[in-house]
Amino acid sequence: MSLSATDITIFLLSLSVILFFARGFGELFRFINQPIVIGEIIAGIILGPTILGTLFPGTFNSLFNQSEEVVTALNGITLLGVVMLLLVSGIEIDLSLVLRQSKVAVAISLLGILFPFSVGFLSAFFFPEFLGLSDYNMRLVFALFVGTALSITALPVVARTLMDLQIFKSEIGYLIMAAAMFNDLVGWIIFSIVLGMIGQNSGHSLPLSSLVFVIIGFMIFVLIFVRKIINYSLPFIQKRFTFPGGVLNFIFILGFLGAAFTEYIGIHAIFGVFIVGIAIGDSVHLKEETREIIYQFVTNIFAPLFFVSIGLRINFIEHFDPLIVSVFLVLAFIGKVVGCSLGAYWGGMNKNDSLIIGFGMNSRGAMEIVLGTLAFQYGLIDEKVFVALVIMALVTSISSAPIMNYYLKKAKAILSFHSLLKSETIIFSSANSKNDVIKELCKTVAAYHNLDFNVVHNNVMKREETISTGLEKHLAIPHARMSIKDTIIAVAIVKDGIDWNSFDNLPAKFIVLLLTPEDKPEVQLKLLSDIAKKFNDIKEIENIIASKDAKELIYKVKQLY
């Protein structure tokens, strides 16, 4: 069947309209610091039956619904788009980073999958009516799918958000990336099995046990053998063949082959191309130039075609079910944020950083859409659930950056003296020796923060014995590093003053006890210099010392900032 002249005109016109709107909305969203992909999906909803199709059905139909041939050709391109997108996604995964994860990253990854998966699976299995199950026979598969849908994280969106927030290269950024990659990998394996299970009902798949065996066999084969072959072949291909033509072809040939294989065994093409992408991206011989050509062409030409096509399929208003959407949203947030944050917290991070990681991992973006599209095509979910999934993907992705930003600001604030001051740990003491004041401060801290007094006291005294912590202008900062998660500050005001062996021989009247986490030496330095810088005017310090209670003291200190 070939395309008529009218078909070709419409086909090319619709491609340019799709790219135009995708870019327009993409840039609009980038402008308000949101991932471009969100704009692309919204462009599709606007061009699709939801908006254009409702307001101008004639225009919509003549552009996107003209003839079966155009639709099939567009489907072919869209398929190629998503296959290439997954190839790029695979190439971006750093396998060695995934394999040598730190304790925290493993905790985040595992809980970040297990918890949302359990939340999703149990909710969907026991209360399927709230999540829009249409065919009761599919309850188990549906529950598995919901679990997977909740536990997925969109690596490209996460990476983009981390870059926008300028924490891509930080410790937290690294942890999120490592966990998200692991997440992606495990998520797709589970989903491929779910797809295989659907395939069984429709009869065009291997028996489940063989399927799992084949999937795992395929992964091992590609990630071990093919990966090695790629790594050995790349230098040869780059040297002997036209560059970059040879290596570009090599990558796409392998990718399409992997895709064809997994499609053949009854799970979707994108799983195969994704795994092949990982094997390719892992080679140290893959040149940046090649990576860049594929990345730019695919993310800017093919990925938008796919993302816009989502909105073209469905009327989002007609199939909007507030209950299902709300349930998916709530489960998604609870599952992912709680799971990942708990993993981070148990892995040893403080509450604030744990929440940054939780919300960082919450973006479902591109990957959820891919997953939802497949489930919809396979008939596992209906329009309502699909719409709910897309909205959930959009909301989790859009909310990620602002919420992370909120906690990042808090994290920065944690590193300044005034925000750590608490009236409960400010004492007005009449002690008349250094040891007594320190003892009082340690008791206060130990009581308020549930710490062992002896441990605190010993640490502080050990530090105090090596060198006196008296500064100038009535200020003294006894301090210690301890195995705590968050920095702790306590203040003692001794109006009569205590000798603290200061540079300027003035007695210490404003005494700050500073306890910082053992594993973050930089925090101690930062706070010591922060305090020394802020308290450099003896008049102001005397004014603070003159405070009649903790509240007034905190007020006066905050004035300095």
Added chain:
Amino acid sequence: MSLSATDITIFLLSLSVILFFARGFGELFRFINQPIVIGEIIAGIILGPTILGTLFPGTFNSLFNQSEEVVTALNGITLLGVVMLLLVSGIEIDLSLVLRQSKVAVAISLLGILFPFSVGFLSAFFFPEFLGLSDYNMRLVFALFVGTALSITALPVVARTLMDLQIFKSEIGYLIMAAAMFNDLVGWIIFSIVLGMIGQNSGHSLPLSSLVFVIIGFMIFVLIFVRKIINYSLPFIQKRFTFPGGVLNFIFILGFLGAAFTEYIGIHAIFGVFIVGIAIGDSVHLKEETREIIYQFVTNIFAPLFFVSIGLRINFIEHFDPLIVSVFLVLAFIGKVVGCSLGAYWGGMNKNDSLIIGFGMNSRGAMEIVLGTLAFQYGLIDEKVFVALVIMALVTSISSAPIMNYYLKKAKAILSFHSLLKSETIIFSSANSKNDVIKELCKTVAAYHNLDFNVVHNNVMKREETISTGLEKHLAIPHARMSIKDTIIAVAIVKDGIDWNSFDNLPAKFIVLLLTPEDKPEVQLKLLSDIAKKFNDIKEIENIIASKDAKELIYKVKQLY
């Protein structure tokens, strides 16, 4: 209509098989110094009904003939491939180079189109049966088509050949490129009109007069207004939008729009995208990085899909008609080589260089295939003519580099003394003054090369009067630059010797008259130093002087080389 799992498997598998064979044969042809595109077309013939379809019809059918959906999807991709290929071809055209052509380039361009067009048109109009016309009502359109088909030159293949021969940056290379670009532009305009004429017969096109008006209007609009808008917008887009995503989208949106417009008015999509490509490529603001991403992705992924698809359509053995193929081949060679060579010769180049240009412009490669495919799709030509066109494109492209190389070697040889020696211009003189010998040499040369004796003599004497041309070791080289096309050499042996005011005071016995083209000062220097270097052993010179006739002298000189 959506693709089933089997469709998707086959679709992806066929894509990877196509890319694999395209790359394999492409590299094979590159290895034997042929354009990669030849290998890609041959890969298609092998994968198509000609070889695979005949030997293993099962494999062929299951790969490329499985279901209508797969075929339609593949057609969509192939269409996108050829549209993108023409976009890249357009971008590569340097409009300002075309507009400020030298006299020679204009002569080459014009004759390089007019001559083959006339040859093709007249042959096809008066002897259509030898060129495979199937529908006698279409004789005029068919003749116009054959004219266009013969006058087209494949810019990308030409550029590739020039690079391989390392003359891309030379004067000849520049001339060929400028002429080929002009050729491409005019060729496509003519062809778009031919397509419009076919469209009229099938009824889905504007009346011819309006069509020509619209085509010219479209070209003026795009090449003047849109080109300016692009040039103004590019810096803005590159600065404000994501780079290179924004500019990549901009280029493809414009390209697809142009393509959709020309398809809409009844000529093919690729004409519009080609013109838009020219307008884009002309902007100084288009960055190399952007150009490279588009170029590499399109030429390595999409172009091969198109070129391989050629062979997939047709059985080349079944539809091979020796008469039609021979006629097309002969007309193609005669038309293009004679036309371009004449243009170059009349433009003032020598025979040898004119032939280099003629054969350089003879490559039909990619563009002929695009043209033939369209004519075939529009029903203007049948399988036999299509096969003849493809074979003609292959043979003209394959023969181009070796034949050019032959004449390039000759051109280099022209620049060495021994190859310019002719027994007719070697005299054994008994003159006893410098003036007499020079007079004798000039007479010989004037007679043999049909030059005016007085002009030659005056020029040589003028040079001789400024400074004596006597070298050491019996050698003297009187010389002049004149308005001639090729270098001319004559030799006089004066066994008794003549005083020539030499450095070593030895009398001149071996006197070389050297006339070089006025506009090539470097040739004179090259030859003077060449002769001085070779004749530096007095024993050898005396041996040559002792020659008893011209034949022996030439033999002895050649021994030195």
